[in-house]
Amino acid sequence: MKPGPFEWQAPDSLEAALALKARHGEAARFLAGGQSLVPAMNFRVAQPAVLVDLNRVAALDFCQFDADGTLRIGAMARYRRIERDAAVAARVPILVEALAEVAHPQIRTRGTLGGNLSHADPASEMPAVMLALDARFRLRRAGGERVVAAADFFLGPLATVLAEDEMLAEVIIPPLPSGSGTAFLEVARRRGDYAMMGVAAVLRRGPDGRCAEARIALCSAGPTPMAAPRASEALIGRGLNAESFAEAAALAVTEIAPMGSVQASPTYQRHLAGVLVGRALSLAAERAA
């Protein structure tokens, strides 16, 4: 289990990194934290000819709030940094709650949000959290950039809209309005494993006490992170109570397409989705001030 040979490039600027990717195209892979790519290389299921190592690109390592409360996270911000950020914990608590379920501290020391999202593993927690937070991603290429919604980014297992010369450079998370509550819940075989099912829920309680906004997204629930728009919409204008949560859970189960794994059959996954959507909504509502 040793990686195949590759040419290693470790630029210290974003521009240089993008230029290298543009030059080598699909022969090259960006190396972020390496916690998914390096195992794949050790198994030799990934054998890039060129690795463009981003670990020296300081410009990609940030995690900060704009004045309006928008959270901007650079592609190379390490998980450990994000989960230890007191402002993130206070203002976007679902990020920290979900990060605690991502592997183990030894992985989060090096793992990055940008690398994880670009890897687009549908069992991974962060892509679903991004859908629930209505995040946008800034994609950079040499001489250009575009911003795409998280909901439009993921195309399938390990597949995204990223072009050969593009990099997911920044994650933009809009502020959670007051009255919002969030929750991330998952069931995995063991702590740190990929979830058999995971649910990210974001709710806003309106001035009338009823649900003013809702976004539910699930991981390990299909070929991509799966949003549950009908379940979310069904909550709008409803009381935040067991009855509406149960209805939303029942709807969410119809909106996913779990593929099964050695740990869980698709029917069990659907069952779990129903259970977890109900529990996550209930928890999010509790937290919605």
Added chain:
Amino acid sequence: MKITIRVNGVGYTRDVEPRLLLSDFLRHEIGLTGTHVGCEHGVCGACTILWDGEPARSCLAFAVQAEGHEISTVEGLAPGPGKLNPLQQAFQDAHGLQCGYCTPGMLMTLTAFLAENPHPDEAQIREALSGNLCRCTGYQHIVDAVLRVAAA
């Protein structure tokens, strides 16, 4: 390519391929074989080292990436030849190891954990250990060892 990596405070200069894993660099290039390799896909934790003081898998990084960083391994823990540090001593006292293969990774994970959280309870200890697999001990005596250190 020629690189210099600082391990346990000592600089080692070697000519290596970019693909050489940090775990192999430590074990086979500079002879620090205390760091063990158990899976080479980042799950078992046997190869855990400290990277600038934070626990990380040495099988999931290339040696060339470690230039400019401070790497710490099990060989750097003891205060002197033939001695044990308090965590190592607690492992012996509580019978926290059997075959000893996972032990260096356990010690490195716990070194970082105890630095951040010197007086953990059992639940926190088990959580902290959950990224290091042990097949011999059933973990109970490892937990006991950490509880001894936490109480000291």
Added chain:
Amino acid sequence: MTSFGRPLTRNEDPRLLRGEALFVDDVELPGLLHVAFFRSPHAHARLLSIDVEAAKARPGVVAVVTAADLGEYWQPGPLLVPPPPVPGMVFHQRCQVPLVRDTARHVGEPVVMVLAESRYIAEDAVGDILVEWETLPAVGDLEAALQPDAPLVHDDLDSNIAARVHQARGDYAAAARAAHLVLKRRFIYDRGASIPMETRGVVASWDPRADRLTVWDTTQAPVVIRNGLAAMLGLSERQVRVVAPNIGGGFGPKMMMFYPEEVLIPWAAMRLGRPVKWIEDRLEHFFATTHERSQIHDAEIALDAEGKILGVRDVFLHDTGAYDPYGLTVPLNSQCTLLGCYVVPAYDSLFTAVFTNRTLVTPYRGAGRQHGVFVMERLLDMAARALGLDRAEIRRRNFIAPDAFPFDQDVIYQDFSRLSYDSGNYEPILDKALHAIGYDDFLARVQPAARAEGRALGIGLVCYVEGTGIGPYEGARVQVQGSGKVSLVTGIGSQGQGHATAFAQVVAEQLGVDIRDVEVVTGDTDQFQWGVGTFASRGAVVAGSAAHEAAKVVRQKVLKTAAAHFECAEEDLVLADGKVHVAGVPDHAITLGKLAGLANPMRGAVTPGTEPGLEATSYFGPASGATASGVHAMLVEIDRATLKPTILDYVVVHDCGTVINPLILAGQIHGGVAQGIGNAFFEKLEWDSEGQLLNASLADYLIPTALDVPRMRLDHTVTPSPLNPLGVKGAGEAGAIPVGALFAQAIEDALDLPAQGIEIREMPLGPSRLWEITQGG
């Protein structure tokens, strides 16, 4: 102060804790070559052609070896354990080969060996190899394998039957006719893997000047490997040194021999004149290191109205994998251990071992015992329910009485002796366990209260025996060094069991020294010539007894030498603290080191009939195994919605005879239970219909973490074994054996499944499968 029986910390720990201890992959030698294998990607396929030219041409590649290159060295491996002397038995010997020559019979079977300047380059070259295959249908399912039209794993046989053994005593048919209740059920125990944290590895070095081969091997049986390698390579045994240094966990599969790599690496080192290293990577481990567990039992039990067992009949299939070099140890253990702690007047057991296109099956911690325990304990649970009896009570009524030992079970065991329990006393163990877990209170108060709140709490309680400490023999040499330290050398290796401490305690007890002054050497054939191996919970029993006997002889030599020195009678001497003195005159003491010097004089003459030095070698071979026993009890809570279990309490009460070191014993129990939990709840190898393993990584094949293993509470009773001088019984496998049965019972109880007509009759059992079962699947 005596050290025997005390919870002393271990001699081996400081070096392990400082990262100084030698493991096989730590061996570095000048000019070392590295090996990677091209392995069969198919479960069953005919080899048509191999093209290794590109691999050979790759810079850094030194040699590429196929079966054809091995010439006459290519031979199927030896039969490690011959079949048992059971009348009418069928056994087809088909042993693994070093490299596939004609047909690959499981995924991962080695086909080509590449030797290169680094493992990285060797793996590159493996990718250069082109092999043409004709794929054949694969056999996986045990019942399908026995259908008349099934594909044949070995096409020179007329079926996939590897072996068939029938053992019976009493008249089961009559027992069933006379019975108040007969229950018949099917039980399934599926495949798992041992997953030591250290994979296997072999390093070999041929020194032409010394005319000797040195092999470092992660084996549990270095002496047997030495003997076999010498024979295969045309060397005398003194020309081969096998070292099993620190081994990172064994658990049985490192007892298997000869793995193809063990045969090939030394050959390559001699052939190429350079040292060669092969370290199994984790991916290889899932295919190339042996597995255990798959069995299907159709079992029935006959009982009278009071719940007394009248008889048991069991017909089972055992998956032996593609080859059967380890004989029938695993199914024999299942067959014998099923009888458990109980009087079973009539027993009729027939097993069929089946060849499949899967990795070989050899013993893994428990080695078939847990299957037998699972079947019997489940049958008793179901019988108790049918008869309206308490689970503990039905067991109690069937226990072998304490005055019935030695208890002849009248079946042939894995050591080919007639299974006879040497000693035991089961009721006190059960009572202690019931008390510790709070059994009565749980059923009367805790569980009903929890159920009233909608919580699913359950209790499990199972009994088991463990045949341990079988022969044939081990040996030990004890010697007082000039330094005053004592050395103890034995032929068996250690994989973490604490031999360097437990054996030191045995020796220290006789020689009055601190255990830190006893240097134990294990697993080096240059240090000790004879031995068998560390397996079947036998190290402490067999090698420990040999060490005891040798130390006793050395003690006599010490006293004799000291008596000559002090010119007094031996009876007047006191041996303590590394010194000997005349009773009442402690100030005039002579150290053991000085006595060693006196016993090895530079002048004068050694008296005829005596030997120089304070040294003795002894061997111990028990006539049959010692039978340990125990009870595990567990409280579990199940999340009714997700079906994830949480273990709330876990109690082990265990009787392994005299205890040498309670701390080490506790560690053995803890580790066994952890593996049992893994095997019951997490660890199942999943295959597709083509015989491809679907979860060959530690991210997919899940072994328990610190959050999955509960804090365990241990207690012991002591019924010494009469079969060895120490009174000890083995303890290595006890923790793992009953856990499957325990989980099944506790989960059933928590979810009150029997009330819904649902029974748990299979292991391992994850939440997804449990959910299907509760849905009627």
